[in-house]
Amino acid sequence: MTQSKRETERKYEPSSSGADGLPDLTGVGPVTSVTAAGPEVLDAVYHDTADLRLAGTSATLRRRTGGSDAGWHLKLPLAGDSREEVWAALSDDVPEALRELVLSRTRGAELRPVVRIRSVRSVRHLRDTEGRVLAVLSLDEVRADSLLAGGGRAEWSELEVELADGAHAGLLDTVERKLRKKGITRSDSPSKLVRALRDTGASREAGHSRQAPGEVVPGSPGAYVLAYLREQAGILVTLDPAVRRGQPDGVHKMRVTCRRLRSCLRSYRSVLDRRITDPLRAELRWLAGELGVERDQEVLRDRIGGAVVELPDDLVLGPVAARLRVWGVSHGDESRTRTREALASARYLRLLDALDELVRQPPLRAGAAGKTARVMAKAVLKEYDRLTGRMGHALEQPPEQSRDAALHQARKAAKKVRYAAEVARPALGKPVARLGKRAKAVQKVLGGHQDAVVAQDTLRELAVAAHSAGETAFTWGLLHGQERAAARARREELPSVWRAASDPALRAALRH
Incomplete structure (x- = not known):
């Protein structure tokens, strides 16, 4: 069994070591009081492949004892300062559920202990006027021991601010401004593991097995x-x-x-x-x-x-x-x-x-x-020409199944234009972005049409099943009629959307 939560935190270099390194944040933003908790003694063994595939994708897997959440922790990167933490109960081996969640990163390579990190943690709870915890401020005295060949030991102090569930993310910025005034700066390591691997030399040893990327001209x-x-x-x-x-x-x-x-x-x-x-x-x-x-x-x-x-x-x-x-x-x-x-x-x-x-x-x-502009514009225009051909063919078809199939093919072509434009956008800028936006509009209309067509088939199957079971098929037939009307509405909308997407000025802008 696993449990999951979102973790949002920032790490800092403290101005001094020991519990005195915890700054007083009373009165900072909505923080009206600060209460002490702990200390905690944490002992974590981090697991990774021999060539550190998890660390290379900003994921961490550890077995930790001590603290209120002892167990296995898998942390997966999210946007900004957030990560998803998946927890599993303590066991001797990596839980199968967590092993499965990292399979796309490990590709089945063996997971083994790579670093042991022991921390003595001093904790402060930042509370609002009603006593609710807004964030947790902690100071860790850390000792890391590499478990890989050639690795050593490293020690450091680390300050961390973690948002409580439901707290506004803007509190981190407010707290950081106060910390900067006290001379406390952000850490250059996003996690303890990254710093441990770097400072113990383990990452350099594991890095020898990695291939250098192929050379391309910037x-x-x-x-x-x-x-x-x-x-x-x-x-x-x-x-x-x-x-x-x-x-x-x-x-x-x-x-x-x-x-x-x-x-x-x-x-x-x-x-x-x-x-x-x-x-x-x-x-x-x-x-x-x-x-x-x-x-x-x-x-x-x-x-x-x-x-x-x-x-x-x-x-x-x-x-x-x-x-x-x-x-x-x-x-x-x-x-x-x-x-x-x-x-x-x-x-x-x-x-x-x-x-x-x-x-x-x-x-x-x-x-x-x-030549970048020529090569990339040519690729986009080739897909655009294919879309033009498929749209012309689809719009000429009679209102039967053949037209539905032709419109579906045109939808696929519109996606290809959109994605080709995405690749080229950093190089070609606004002209290709406009073309991609118009192609997306065509794709959206055609997608609505295709969804309505597929839904009709399913509703007919449900109606037949209901009738065979002696039930009334009235509601299924009513819904089928609604989907037919939705498909017709998308077909009626399509010509005007396509006229905008087939504007000759879009092509001309890419050619220059």
């Missing part, structure tokens, strides 16, 4: 493409724990990341050799497909369930909610299992390794060192 097309790929590959790894734990929108975000990676590799074939990237695109398509089963189920469940809730009670006839719930559970369990099996597979880990290898040793082509 400001070149290759540099921009690789920066985008590196960012998206990192996002894929970061999203993995959220998807495994079924967190809201995790599957959707990971699926979109796969699409961004695939699109970049396709659009910028003049930069990277497709003999290497095409097999990688195929694997990304596989992963997106596995995730898509669960994501499509989520979209349908929320869309149909929301539509049922909005209906007047007198139009909901029969056991509609019960049938929808059974449908959701049966399809949801199957799709969830498929996602988990994909993430547990060796194929998935090989894909992550291949992405790492791509950005470390990129298969550069001549276009990687070409």
Whole structure:
């Protein structure tokens, strides 16, 4: 069993050691009183792979005794000063649940003790007028011992300010201004582990096994493409724990990341050799497909369930909610299992390794060192021309299934324009940003149309099942009609949105 919480904190270099190093923060912002707690004696053994893969992605895994939360702690980076902390009960070995959550980072490599950190902690609680704890101020006297070959020992003092649950994040800024006036500055190490590895020399020893990244010319097309790929590959790894734990929108975000990676590799074939990237695109398509089963189920469940809730009670006839719930559970369990099996597979880990290898040793082509504006604009315009062709074809189709299929293909092309523009935006600026924004608008309309088309198919299945069970299918038919109307409305909206996206001035701006 695991528990999770959001941790928001900042670390500082104290002006002096010992309990006297804790500054008095009474009267700072909403802090009206400060109370003492502790001291605490903490003993933590940090685990990582031999080449420090967790530390390399700003994650930490430790087994700690002492304090009020003894146990295993996995900390995963979030935005700004925050991290997610996942707690598991004390055990001799790394809990399987935590081992699974770091799999995208470790790739199955053995987790072993790398550093032991012992701290004596003095604690102060910063309270408001009603006595509620707003933040915890602590001073740690730290001793770190490397457990890797060639590592040594390091000692230091560390001041930490951690927000309490529900406290306003602005309190950290208020406290920091006071600390700066007292000559207390932010630490250059985001965590104890980072400092311990650096000061004991362990990170230098482990770093010998790492490969240097492939060389690219700064400001070149290759540099921009690789920066985008590196960012998206990192996002894929970061999203993995959220998807495994079924967190809201995790599957959707990971699926979109796969699409961004695939699109970049396709659009910028003049930069990277497709003999290497095409097999990688195929694997990304596989992963997106596995995730898509669960994501499509989520979209349908929320869309149909929301539509049922909005209906007047007198139009909901029969056991509609019960049938929808059974449908959701049966399809949801199957799709969830498929996602988990994909993430547990060796194929998935090989894909992550291949992405790492791509950005470390990129298969550069001549276009990687070409004129940046020309190479990147050409790639974007090529996708734009493909979208133009597909939109023209779709708008000419009769109002039958063939048109729905053609509009779906146009939607895919609009995504490719948008993602190609994302890659080029740091290099080409506002002109490509405008084109990407227009392509996104087209994608949104076409996405609404596709969702309505898919929902119609599902509602028909539910109506048939209800009729076969002797239930009235009235409500399902009513919802089906609403989705037909929604699809028609999106088709009627599309021509004006497409006219804005096909403005010749957008193309002309990219060509200059």
